[in-house]
Amino acid sequence: MQFDEFYETIGVFGPYQKIKYFLICFTNMLPPVMVYAWTFIAATPSFHCHTPLDDLSALNLPNRLSSQYIPTVEQCLQYQKGVSLKECQRCFQVVQNRTSYDLIPCRKFVFDRTFYQSTLVEDWLMVCDRVSLRSTVQIVFFLGYMVGSLLFGILSDKYGRRPIMGVSFLVMFLAGLICALAPEEFIGQNTSYPFFAIGRFFLACATRGISLTGFVMGSELGGPKQRLFSGIVIKYFFVFGQLLLLTLALTIRTWRTLNAVLAVVPVPFIFFYFILPESPRWLISNQRYDEAEVLLHRIAEKNRTHFDPIVYKQFVNEDKKRVSAAKNQNHGFKAILRSKVMTIIAINMSYQWFVQNLVFYGISQNTGAWLKNPYISFGISALVEFAAYFVVQLVLDRLGRKLPYCLFVIALALVTLLVLPIQIFLPKDSQVNIALKFFASGSYVIIYIYANETFPTQGRNTGMGVCSMIARIGAIIGTYSNDHLTRAWQHSPMVVYGITSVFAMLLATIFPETLDKPLPQSIGDVEQMGLACSIGRTRKHRHRLTNGVKEVHEDISSGKYLKDDTDF
Known part of the structure; x- marks a missing residue:
């Protein structure tokens, strides 16, 4: 008996699973808030080089006077061929000499405040030849994504989905505090920049712990027929998280305040550890049958269905035999x-x-x-x-x-x-x-x-x-x-x-x-599905080499394939 077959008897995706699933979905509003916050915190408003005329802007000077500092197309093509025209005209300015002119990089800028009162890019001048400062922080963030994906993925397979999600909430809160406190002016940019990057790194790690583990946990609560529903609906909440962020960003136009507010957003989610259940599939796959029995009995009770301990005992015995047969597998x-x-x-x-x-x-x-x-x-x-x-x-x-x-x-x-x-x-x-x-x-x-x-x-x-x-x-x-x-x-x-x-x-x-196939429990299940180029072959594959050299019989379901490449 497969797990899905037994799961059907107690009510797959009944009221209990639905409530817990939507709680998991709710937690997946957090990752997009943290990921896309960079869009507003480190937004790059329209800007141009600061010129002496900007200090006299109240006089309403004609545009032709300010345009003399902006490089022309010809000047950009002659002196700054490596960048686009737009980049040249906003990052360089013309300095007139007695007989010629020079294009020099800007060191002071004027930023448009139509949509943002202040951003990290403006405060730390992450534009033009300093744009790498901005991209470096985001690259560090995605490095945190890499580490978090692998680390929390392995840990959740080893220790369970629920505890890893709980740890991820706590790490996200602590990392949010670092991101909120590090960029303060009294610390100084040289100190606050690396601390801010470190905070973003751990924030990304926690984001993957919640997103990846939550997605797997949600999909494992249902059966084969609910797999698409559970996979898609959790992504709807990813969009809802973006809309929540948009609401906060519309209300808070300064990046420091927005950063501080986002730091406390994960706090209520820390208590979800005491509400969310462990994945019954994970408990079964790790031979924690007693814990799984308690959880499955609770699911049946909440779904008002019957939990048959005799049928469960039969299933456990079959699963133990399968595990024993595969005990040498990694x-x-x-x-x-x-x-x-x-x-x-x-x-x-x-x-x-x-x-x-x-x-x-x-x-x-x-x-x-x-x-x-x-x-x-x-x-x-x-x-x-x-x-x-x-x-x-x-x-x-x-x-x-x-x-x-x-x-x-x-x-x-x-x-x-x-x-x-x-x-x-x-x-x-x-x-x-x-x-x-x-x-x-x-x-x-x-x-x-x-x-x-x-x-x-x-x-x-x-x-x-x-x-x-x-x-x-x-x-x-x-x-x-x-x-x-x-x-x-x-x-x-x-x-x-x-x-x-x-x-x-x-x-x-x-x-x-x-489509419509059971969620694979073991490597053998995946091998039985095979590859698309294997479709149409018989389970008993016979490969004959001519000239009477040898004959090889292969059972595709065993997962062992011919030594040549024809199987793929």
Whole structure:
């Protein structure tokens, strides 16, 4: 008897599971608040070089006087070929000599205060040749994502989902305090900058502990039929978290105050540790049958269904036999690399996550530039993301996982690679960006669900943690592209997104379809699913080598494959 079969007898996703699931969803409002807070805390308002005329702005001097300090197109092409025209004109100013002129980098700037009263970028002058200060903090943040994904993924597979989420809430609160206190003026920038970066690092670690563990925990509360529902709805709360952040940012326009408020937001969530249950699947997979029995009995009681201890005893005996037969098998990270099928899926899935994070965060971090009003842009971005999740929910149980994913990815690739001709007909970047955000959000959530359904319970959090760790390299490259590549050519990131997405779509065709299949408990379950190129083969595979050399019989379900490459 499989766990899902027994789970059905006590009411899969009954009232008890639903209440606990929505509590888990509620906790997933925290990660987007912390991730996207950077959009407002470190926003880059419109700016220009400070000139002597700015000190006389009250006199309403004619524009032609101030324009003499702005480099012309010819001057930029002659002296600053390595940067775009916009970057040249706002980061350099003309200094007239008696017989010639020079272009010198600005060291003082005037920032537009239409939307922000103050930002970290303004206070620490993270613009022009100092833009690396801004991107470095964000890169450190994504490094924290990498460490947190792997560390909390392994720990939650070893010690359980519930305690790791509890620790993550506490770490997020402490890291938020560091981020709020470090940038204070009396400390000084040279001291506060590294402390602030460290705070962002641990904040990212905690974010992954909550997001990744919560997603797995929520999906494990239901059965196969609820898998799509649980995977999508938790992402809706990710959007709700963005809207919560938008509300706070609209109310608080100074970055220091906003930073301080965000530091105390995780406090109520710390007490969720005493409310959230452990995953019954995890308890079973770790042979903690007595604890699982107590939890499953409580679930049946809350769902007003009958818990049969005799049937449960039968299930436990069968599970013990399965565990005994597989006692020499590795678990966790080693389990992922046990077989060729699992290894290929893990490497392929890691690349998919790399691409989706490169594209998703690359586009999402640039939402403030969609329209003149960054708050409206951010709100539209969140709504587009919500719409993408809704469309995914409509099609995923009808078309499967693989086909919709490939369609979303190839559509995004087409938009990015055709961005220049599209710009001719759609001169406004916002229209292209909305399409990119839609496709990126759709493919991002599908690969999250796909990975969750592909990795076995024995190493699900570990597998997704490894994927998430590698994915942060993509997020780092996306951040770098936005801050640096665009200085040379506006559409450089689009080309990167398009090329990597094409390869992702091609490699995704190898994955097995997981629609309506039980959530795999062991490596053997994954091996039985196989790879797409193995479909149509008989379970008893016979490979004959001519000239009477040898004959090899292979049982595909055993997970052992032929020595040559024809099996793949």
